Amino acid sequence: MDPLVVGIVAGLIGLSFGAFGVLAFRASERQRSLLAGPVGEPSLPAGATDVLSVLGKAFVVVDAIDGVVRASPAAYAYGLVRGHTVVHAELLAMTAKVRGNGVILERQLELPRGPLGQGTIIVNVRAAMLGDEYILLLADDRTEITRTERIRNDFVANVSHELKTPVGAISLLAEALEGSPDDKEAVRRFAARMRKEASRLAALVQDIIELSRLQGADIVHMGRAVDVNEVVADAVDRSRLAAEAKSIEVRVGGHVDVPVFGDPDLLTNALRNLIDNAIRYSPAHTKVGVGIRHKDGLVSVSVTDQGEGMTPEDQERVFERFYRVDAARSRQTGGTGLGLSIVKHVMENHGGEVTVWSQLGKGSTFTVRLPEMEEDPEDTPMGDAPARGASQNQHDRAAGRPPEQGAFP
Numbered sequence: 001m002d003p004l005v006v007g008i009v010a011g012l013i014g015l016s017f018g019a020f021g022v023l024a025f026r027a028s029e030r031q032r033s034l035l036a037g038p039v040g041e042p043s044l045p046a047g048a049t050d051v052l053s054v055l056g057k058a059f060v061v062v063d064a065i066d067g068v069v070r071a072s073p074a075a076y077a078y079g080l081v082r083g084h085t086v087v088h089a090e091l092l093a094m095t096a097k098v099r100g101n102g103v104i105l106e107r108q109l110e111l112p113r114g115p116l117g118q119g120t121i122i123v124n125v126r127a128a129m130l131g132d133e134y135i136l137l138l139a140d141d142r143t144e145i146t147r148t149e150r151i152r153n154d155f156v157a158n159v160s161h162e163l164k165t166p167v168g169a170i171s172l173l174a175e176a177l178e179g180s181p182d183d184k185e186a187v188r189r190f191a192a193r194m195r196k197e198a199s200r201l202a203a204l205v206q207d208i209i210e211l212s213r214l215q216g217a218d219i220v221h222m223g224r225a226v227d228v229n230e231v232v233a234d235a236v237d238r239s240r241l242a243a244e245a246k247s248i249e250v251r252v253g254g255h256v257d258v259p260v261f262g263d264p265d266l267l268t269n270a271l272r273n274l275i276d277n278a279i280r281y282s283p284a285h286t287k288v289g290v291g292i293r294h295k296d297g298l299v300s301v302s303v304t305d306q307g308e309g310m311t312p313e314d315q316e317r318v319f320e321r322f323y324r325v326d327a328a329r330s331r332q333t334g335g336t337g338l339g340l341s342i343v344k345h346v347m348e349n350h351g352g353e354v355t356v357w358s359q360l361g362k363g364s365t366f367t368v369r370l371p372e373m374e375e376d377p378e379d380t381p382m383g384d385a386p387a388r389g390a391s392q393n394q395h396d397r398a399a400g401r402p403p404e405q406g407a408f409p
Contacts, residue, residue: 048130058123058139061130064099066092069134078121079113080139088112094127095135104128108142122146166201170194208338223350225259225373226267228299232292235271242276246284250275254292258372260299262350267370270346271301273339274366278305281364294372302367310358318356319344343368 049070052059058074060081068084075081086092090109098105105127113121123139130136173194180186236250243250260267278288282305289304310318317323319340340354347354347368358364 060086060137062086062095062135064133066095078123078139091137094125098127098129098135102129166197169197223262226262226264227259228256228292231264231267232271232290232301234268235275236290238272239275239279242279246279248279248282249287250290251287252290256292256294256299258294258299260370261373266346270343273343274303277339278303281305281307297372298369299372300367300369302365304363304365306363309360309362309364311360315356315358
């Protein structure tokens with residue numbers, strides 16, 4: 001037989017055997033897959049899904065190449081996962097370490113909340129092996145708790161610092177009195193200084209107590225209808241002595257016929273703080289205006305002084321606890337640095353707001369706004385105008401004028 005023909009025949013036979021082998025292999029794989037069950041998403045160890053569903057924490061399960069196998073809705077809401085990818089390198093570093101040594105790892109991380117903006121979230125993350133090939137990440141949101149702890153620590157540190165000054169001064173003055181019992185002039189001078197420092201200490205303690213009371217105030221259940229006109233009159237009366245000491249006239253203008261819902265004592269203290277602040281930073285022989293108005297479902301009270309005014313930077317921070325525009329002058333006038341912070345907390349507890357408008361050389365206007373007390377739904381007319389909101393306030397400030405002026409003639 002021709003050798004060429006023999007080669008062709010042999011090649012055809014080999015090709016047939018090869019094709020048969022491929023078909024046999026595919027049939028074998030198909031049979032094995034049928035025995036193993038349908039191919040779906042990766043399976044977790046028995047019972048793991050049920051346990052994860054009742055944990056109440058955000059969780060992410062990743063495979064050997066850090067692909068996301070399972071993730072809770074909270075994990076997506078926190079920005080830990082996007083699609084099937086773990087977003088943050090810090091989390092991937094944790095999974096790599098656990099994959100390497102098998103030891104449970106726990107860390108507290110501050111991570112960006114999303115791809116835009118500067119928002120962050122503080123999470124306590126625990127990483128552990130789940131079965132032989134998966135790693136579980138458990139995340140607990142600690143943002144609010146951490147923020148509260150920071151505020152508390154800052155507050156305690158500030159209070160400690162503020163208390164040291166009058167307490168130390170009283171101690172030194174007492175020593176000075178002991179050392180000069182026969183010097184009547186020195187005794188009178190030191191006693192006057194002690195009285196001033198004691199008054200400052202008493203005011204600081206009172207403001208701290210007021211802040212503590214605000215944190216436990218339940219306006220929703222303890223509030224009642226409040227006549228703002230009476231609250232303003234009471235606040236002005238309490239500030240009268242301070243005004244007379246500097247020959248400052250406090251003028252009240254305007255009247256509202258609708259009540260607000262809240263605690264009259266807290267509202268009186270808040271307005272008294274605003275009026276006292278205006279008197280403290282106003283030159284002698286000037287006026288402080290207090291204006292009352294009702295517009296678009298809001299009752300507002302504005303306190304305007306003729307002081308030096310504030311820079312935009314000071315206006316951004318003026319409601320912070322213990323922040324003083326002029327620390328030296330504030331201590332001389334007896335300011336504690338807590339008055340405006342108290343005003344802010346009172347307004348927030350009542351569902352209102354406090355804003356400031358100020359220009360250097362033109363004085364300042366502080367305005368509090370409270371929602372009018374809602375009437376019975378059957379008596380409420382339809383189509384009420386929307387409340388004047390923050391956008392209007394920003395427009396007023398951008399235009400270079402106070403949102404509302406106090407009562408000046």
